[in-house]
Amino acid sequence: STMIHGSQSGTHDRNIDLKAFDDTKIGVKGLVDAGAEKLPSIFVRPREDLSKEFDTCQEDLAIPVIDLTHVRQRNSQGEEIIRRVVWASKTWGFFQVVNHGIPLEVLDKVIEGARLFHEQD
Known part of the structure; x- marks a missing residue:
């Protein structure tokens, strides 16, 4: 060992x-x-x-989830999404995005590329 x-x-x-x-x-x-x-x-x-x-565990913690369905709208919904992204970035450092419109095949290729990158010597 x-x-x-x-x-x-x-x-x-x-x-x-x-x-x-x-x-x-x-x-x-x-x-x-x-x-x-x-x-x-x-x-x-x-x-x-x-x-x-x-030493304590807060069971009510949840990763912020941001729905991008209305992100391109130039109204209060679009502005609220931007505010949530800024808040999650400052507070958590990361967040989950849903309804982003990126095809699953593309996401799979990105994940595979990242995996291969980290396996390089």
């Missing part, structure tokens, strides 16, 4: 370990390719750094 070890002493310096890992130029893909079976400590947040917000 392969593992890139960080410092394990009580005076663990994450910045030194991050620099050492970065200097190897191996990257996360390199860890996988090397058969790493354990996550290096530099990728694990120390328990004392975890904030309370991560």
Whole structure:
């Protein structure tokens, strides 16, 4: 089993370990390719750094869904869609789009292209 070890002493310096890992130029893909079976400590947040917000689960959270049916209209519906896109981008950083008019075949090709891109060496 392969593992890139960080410092394990009580005076663990994450910045030194991050620099050492970065200097190897191996990257996360390199860890996988090397058969790493354990996550290096530099990728694990120390328990004392975890904030309370991560200890609670809000079941009412939902990714924003934006319906683009009326996006081309120059009226209040079109303006509301734009406001929702801006809000979702600022608040969440992402959102789901429905009724965009992009054929399923095109979406499948885009997803396949992205998958192939990430499989390159």
